[in-house]
Amino acid sequence: MNDPKYNAVIADDHAIVRSGLKDALEKPGLIEPDGIRVLSEAGDGLSAIAEVRKHRPSLLLLDVAMPMAGGVEVLIETRRWSKETRVVVLTGISAVGLISDLVDAGVDGLFSKASDNTEFYTRLPGILRGQRHISEYFLNILEETPKPPVLTDRERQTLNMILSGRSNKEIAEGLGISVKTVDKHRTSLMQKLNVHSVPQLISRALKEGLIDPSKEL
Amino acid sequence: MNDPKYNAVIADDHAIVRSGLKDALEKPGLIEPDGIRVLSEAGDGLSAIAEVRKHRPSLLLLDVAMPMAGGVEVLIETRRWSKETRVVVLTGISAVGLISDLVDAGVDGLFSKASDNTEFYTRLPGILRGQRHISEYFLNILEETPKPPVLTDRERQTLNMILSGRSNKEIAEGLGISVKTVDKHRTSLMQKLNVHSVPQLISRALKEGLIDPSKEL
DNA sequence: TCAGGAATGGGGGATCGCCCCCATGGGCCG
DNA sequence: CGGCCCATGGGGGCGATCCCCCATTCCTGA
Numbered sequence: 001m002n003d004p005k006y007n008a009v010i011a012d013d014h015a016i017v018r019s020g021l022k023d024a025l026e027k028p029g030l031i032e033p034d035g036i037r038v039l040s041e042a043g044d045g046l047s048a049i050a051e052v053r054k055h056r057p058s059l060l061l062l063d064v065a066m067p068m069a070g071g072v073e074v075l076i077e078t079r080r081w082s083k084e085t086r087v088v089v090l091t092g093i094s095a096v097g098l099i100s101d102l103v104d105a106g107v108d109g110l111f112s113k114a115s116d117n118t119e120f121y122t123r124l125p126g127i128l129r130g131q132r133h134i135s136e137y138f139l140n141i142l143e144e145t146p147k148p149p150v151l152t153d154r155e156r157q158t159l160n161m162i163l164s165g166r167s168n169k170e171i172a173e174g175l176g177i178s179v180k181t182v183d184k185h186r187t188s189l190m191q192k193l194n195v196h197s198v199p200q201l202i203s204r205a206l207k208e209g210l211i212d213p214s215k216e217l
Numbered sequence: 218m219n220d221p222k223y224n225a226v227i228a229d230d231h232a233i234v235r236s237g238l239k240d241a242l243e244k245p246g247l248i249e250p251d252g253i254r255v256l257s258e259a260g261d262g263l264s265a266i267a268e269v270r271k272h273r274p275s276l277l278l279l280d281v282a283m284p285m286a287g288g289v290e291v292l293i294e295t296r297r298w299s300k301e302t303r304v305v306v307l308t309g310i311s312a313v314g315l316i317s318d319l320v321d322a323g324v325d326g327l328f329s330k331a332s333d334n335t336e337f338y339t340r341l342p343g344i345l346r347g348q349r350h351i352s353e354y355f356l357n358i359l360e361e362t363p364k365p366p367v368l369t370d371r372e373r374q375t376l377n378m379i380l381s382g383r384s385n386k387e388i389a390e391g392l393g394i395s396v397k398t399v400d401k402h403r404t405s406l407m408q409k410l411n412v413h414s415v416p417q418l419i420s421r422a423l424k425e426g427l428i429d430p431s432k433e434l
Numbered sequence: 435t436c437a438g439g440a441a442t443g444g445g446g447g448a449t450c451g452c453c454c455c456c457a458t459g460g461g462c463c464g
Numbered sequence: 465c466g467g468c469c470c471a472t473g474g475g476g477g478c479g480a481t482c483c484c485c486c487a488t489t490c491c492t493g494a
Contacts, residue, residue: 017233020237021233092230117233184442187483199382403452438491438493439493443488444485448484449481449482456475459471460471462470
């Protein structure tokens with residue numbers, strides 16, 4: 001085959017997804033006349049960043065749910081180290097918080113893993129040439145679903161510690177503040193998310209994608 | 218190409234995974250000399266069962282995390298309607314409970330989405346001819362990780378309702394029993410899982426994969 | 435400069451969860 | 465048939481939570 005005009009790094013924690021994407025990118029004519037050369041693959045966020053720094057590819061195909069570092073972090077690091085790289089995110093998660101974070105962070109392409117991938121194939125050439133495309137599917141979600149409230153730093157920390165099963169007292173010790181203050185953050189969280197108990201809070205946080213994805217439970 | 222000896226149905230909620238698997242199966246020589254014909258695809262558990270009943274394929278490639286019906290349910294239904302179908306599960310989840318359920322239910326092949334897929338390719342022909350293969354990766358987990366305790370029906374129901382954010386009173390009304398009995402189930406759950414609060418319970422349940430996967434939060 | 439938010443902390447009260455006690459009845463298995 | 469477990473339900477205590485009140489400090493933006 002001819003020398004491809006574009007090259008790419010693929011980051012996804014599932015080897016099957018990586019090989020499927022690699023085949024599709026490299027096949028001449030499907031997306032680009034000469035195909036897109038896949039320089040390397042990464043199975044977690046940290047190695048994704050490392051590969052981007054090493055290769056400075058024209059395209060980074062990125063999954064959001066990855067060990068070690070989530071999608072937004074990798075996106076920001078890519079912008080820092082390789083400004084010419086177009087970043088396209090493929091995700092199976094459709095939580096509003098996550099999507100709007102990615103869009104706000106300036107992702108170049110955003111597509112759903114679940115929906116038909118012809119949209120991805122047809123739009124990718126334009127993205128490689130400088131356009132930007134957010135899938136219709138996600139645009140609908142962004143319009144229809146009200147944005148989840150903005151949490152402060154302390155509230156986010158408190159939320160993550162609640163989700164990992166810690167009590168008010170343990171959180172207070174962990175953050176070096178009084179139990180009463182933790183109680184206050186908890187109350188603010190519940191008000192903002194419009195819930196009235198811990199189980200509801202957790203259920204809500206998981207659904208809205210408010211969890212720090214890099215931290216495992 | 219020649220008429221393939223085997224045919225398959227693919228079930229996964231991600232279109233990208235489906236097309237990647239379809240390409241790999243159909244490519245002559247990679248797995249079978251003449252390839253494996255993919256009869257149809259399914260994006261959720263219910264249509265997976267429907268496609269199996271319609272085609273009675275020699276192979277069902279199955280994901281566990283799907284809307285409408287989880288992996289174990291689809292496996293059981295497949296056995297009921299199409300005994301000759303070999304069922305191979307590909308999963309990104311490595312929770313002990315889920316794995317042992319699948320093995321106990323008699324899955325013919327079990328592979329990880331995350332690890333290298335050469336094991337999957339090399340073992341598939343043997344599975345099609347009647348062998349059984351559980352990935353080394355999962356065998357290790359089954360050996361090293363102690364099995365999570367067996368929950369009774371009521372405990373499982375109670376747990377799922379706790380996870381969806383309902384209070385004791387709401388659970389009592391939902392199940393048509395007294396708050397005190399719900400309290401008892403809760404206490405039994407906590408003892409079995411060795412935790413002492415709702416957040417810990419939820420964190421544990423998510424990690425162990427004790428949740429009914431067909432139910433979304 | 436001044437209002438507003440974030441973060442800190444305390445008082446207090448109502449409710450709920452957590453865990454101990456107790457009892458009854460049904461099913462299953464050696 | 466005598467345990468044993470599951471499911472049911474009640475009493476009661478203690479601590480944790482949820483949510484209201486209040487105050488102070490700091491920082492930022494109009």
